[in-house]
Amino acid sequence: MPNPEISKSNTNINNLQDYFERKKNFDWWSDAFNQMDWLPGGGLNNAYEAIDRHVKNGFGDRVAMIWVGKNDEEEQYSFLDIKNKSDQFGSVIRGLGMERGDRVFIFMDRLPELYISALGVLKAGGVIAPLFSAFGPDPVRDRMEDAGAKYLITSPELRNKLNDVLPKIKTLKNVIVVNKNGRHDEVLVDGDLSYETLMESEGGKDFEIEPTSQYDFSIMHYTSGSTGKPKGVLHRHQAVVQQWLTGKWALDLKFDDIYFCTADPGWVTGTSYGIMAPWTNGVTQLIYEGGFGAQSWYKLIEKYKVTVWYTAPTAIRLLMRAGSEVVEKFDMSSLRFIGSVGEPLNPEAVIWGNKNYKMPIHDNWWQTETGAIMCANYASMPVRPGSMGRPIPGVEMAVIDESFNPLPTGEVGALAVRPGWPSMMYGYWQKDEMYNSRFKKGWYITGDQASIDEDGYFWFQGRADDVINTAGHLVGPFEVESALIEHPAVAEAGVIGKPDPIAMEVVKAFVTLNTNYEPNKELRRELIRFARDKLSAGVAPREIDFIDTMPKTRSGKIMRRLLKARELGLPEGDTSTLEDD
Ligand code: ATP
Ligand code: MG
Numbered sequence: 001m002p003n004p005e006i007s008k009s010n011t012n013i014n015n016l017q018d019y020f021e022r023k024k025n026f027d028w029w030s031d032a033f034n035q036m037d038w039l040p041g042g043g044l045n046n047a048y049e050a051i052d053r054h055v056k057n058g059f060g061d062r063v064a065m066i067w068v069g070k071n072d073e074e075e076q077y078s079f080l081d082i083k084n085k086s087d088q089f090g091s092v093i094r095g096l097g098m099e100r101g102d103r104v105f106i107f108m109d110r111l112p113e114l115y116i117s118a119l120g121v122l123k124a125g126g127v128i129a130p131l132f133s134a135f136g137p138d139p140v141r142d143r144m145e146d147a148g149a150k151y152l153i154t155s156p157e158l159r160n161k162l163n164d165v166l167p168k169i170k171t172l173k174n175v176i177v178v179n180k181n182g183r184h185d186e187v188l189v190d191g192d193l194s195y196e197t198l199m200e201s202e203g204g205k206d207f208e209i210e211p212t213s214q215y216d217f218s219i220m221h222y223t224s225g226s227t228g229k230p231k232g233v234l235h236r237h238q239a240v241v242q243q244w245l246t247g248k249w250a251l252d253l254k255f256d257d258i259y260f261c262t263a264d265p266g267w268v269t270g271t272s273y274g275i276m277a278p279w280t281n282g283v284t285q286l287i288y289e290g291g292f293g294a295q296s297w298y299k300l301i302e303k304y305k306v307t308v309w310y311t312a313p314t315a316i317r318l319l320m321r322a323g324s325e326v327v328e329k330f331d332m333s334s335l336r337f338i339g340s341v342g343e344p345l346n347p348e349a350v351i352w353g354n355k356n357y358k359m360p361i362h363d364n365w366w367q368t369e370t371g372a373i374m375c376a377n378y379a380s381m382p383v384r385p386g387s388m389g390r391p392i393p394g395v396e397m398a399v400i401d402e403s404f405n406p407l408p409t410g411e412v413g414a415l416a417v418r419p420g421w422p423s424m425m426y427g428y429w430q431k432d433e434m435y436n437s438r439f440k441k442g443w444y445i446t447g448d449q450a451s452i453d454e455d456g457y458f459w460f461q462g463r464a465d466d467v468i469n470t471a472g473h474l475v476g477p478f479e480v481e482s483a484l485i486e487h488p489a490v491a492e493a494g495v496i497g498k499p500d501p502i503a504m505e506v507v508k509a510f511v512t513l514n515t516n517y518e519p520n521k522e523l524r525r526e527l528i529r530f531a532r533d534k535l536s537a538g539v540a541p542r543e544i545d546f547i548d549t550m551p552k553t554r555s556g557k558i559m560r561r562l563l564k565a566r567e568l569g570l571p572e573g574d575t576s577t578l579e580d581d
Helices: 017-020 030-033 046-056 079-097 112-121 137-145 155-163 195-199 239-249 268-279 293-306 314-323 324-328 347-355 434-438 478-483 520-532 560-568
Strands: 063-068 074-078 103-107 127-131 153-156 172-179 217-222 232-236 258-261 284-288 307-313 339-340 361-363 398-400 412-416 442-453 458-463 467-468 473-476 490-501 504-513 543-546
Touching: 017 217, 017 258, 030 239, 046 079, 046 112, 046 239, 063 079, 063 112, 063 293, 079 112, 079 195, 079 361, 103 112, 103 137, 112 153, 112 268, 127 137, 127 268, 137 232, 155 172, 172 195, 195 398, 195 490, 239 268, 258 268, 258 293, 284 293, 293 314, 293 324, 314 347, 314 490, 324 347, 347 478, 361 412, 398 442, 458 478, 467 490, 473 478, 478 490, 478 504, 478 520, 490 560, 504 520, 520 543
Parallel strands: 063 284, 103 127, 103 153, 127 217, 153 172, 258 284, 258 307, 307 339, 339 361, 467 504, 504 543
Antiparallel strands: 063 074, 217 232, 398 412, 412 442, 442 458, 467 473, 490 504
16 A cells, blocks of 8 residues: 555544445345335436425425636526426427437536536436537537437537538437527527527426436436547436435535536536536535636635535646645635545545645546446545545445456456446447447456455556556556656656567656756656656656646546557547647
8 A cells, every 4th residue: 555544534424334334235226216206107317306306395495506607607596496497498398399318419618508408308308418518510520420419509609619510410400509698699590599589488387207217318428538439328317326325425415515516517427426416415516617727616615615526636636736825825614525536546636635625535436337436435434545445335346357257355457347236328329339348247347457455445557458568567557657746846647558679568658747847857867766766667667758738638537548649650549539738
């Protein structure tokens, strides 16, 4: 174990882990399904569970969403407001002829209308496919064509970005444009519909939720594209059961929390934990239209007294870079729990968080395909910096060898999950073969490599594609990257295996530097030495290149395949999710 455990986050859950132990043979999923508020006739609808249920139970007045715009505008919506508005939009989209299972794309900044229309579509039985608003026209077109999109909900600026591609999407029936508070005075493109006009003409009073079953499709997300072309992952309404439970278990959500999830609904974290988990738990969400900013985020936490904050390693590394001085300017004493997902969280980041936020950052692991958190550092258990925690109850996870047998403690192998968890994807859209290839001998193969320690904590090693084979050792890039970022000069590191005639591969690192550091030969030598001291000589990078920006997906993940392709002069493959430089 590289670092000592950090115990105690400021939580009032007592020993969740003990509770799980005591209820070892308990059927968590049946129990959770029983706690859902089924629709008359036995249906299940995730938007109903998230919003309407609270209204029915007398909590309509509670604030569901505090929305803060890019220019600090503020709006508040109660659960009743969101129920009424999403009913209204449900009527609108149904009135336009949307049928159960139709794919409705939402290409919008984080505006309240994104959430309202998404919930309305779900209530009316449609499938939402939200896309991150920074995408260019081609990635949008690719996804809409792939999924056979029927409707698009967007805003004027983003609509303009798509003017050339939309006519090519043959399945598309209607484009609905949200012109929030008349922010723009553009005239609608011919044939487009105005969200505001449609909503005005629709009372929504007689709206009835589509009697969706737990097995109906609800959300479609394209994966981040870290390892190759993004895949369209289909989820079903029943995923809500696990999103609700893991909101409690892994994010420690309680009814009175003010919760801030920094992920965009264009990625799975932004729907599973930016819509479903908080709202099914009746929590008030702070939704910020703007992007990353150390000052602006801290200011929001202070002003709205955020208690639970869910973010990602890429953001945490930027916050570290912004420094402790910025943290000290704000009163963040309301915070009591911080979670992280998306990439491995470097031990250094956990330790930095513990020092600066006065609590550890809780890493948890899951994928677009798993639909919800699978493995977590719970609030009540000591955090082991660098570990992704332990599987949630009801989920069986293992590290297996090439014959699909579990490996002994400490050995690195393929991370696998026993199929059957409620939020498991139903399929990859029109990629059955690829879907089937993920299931082997009773396991779902995640594509990640990990090991398990003697106490059952899981340790992520790298993506199967990224693991480096050097002189007979398997080296996970994460370990090397984590060592490098402990050096004060290094902001971020991406590590690859570079083909080598003798060692098969050698470890090569690409690093970005913190301000005030100059790339030069001495620093390179120093970093190599520094890494050698931390790691063994065989694992430390043989070569280090300084780069200005780390190639990342728009969801903030380091794209090692791109570093490798660039190094080897090979084609870059799908770059539709690549962040702009
Ligand atoms: P693609 O499948 O298109 O290559 P992706 O795998 O990055 O992209 P996502 O579903 O967004 O798409 O990400 C899931 C992956 O992110 C996991 O398989 C894992 O590699 C990584 N990941 C997420 N959380 C963690 C974590 N806590 N620790 C380590 N890795 C994580
Ligand atoms: Mg993946």
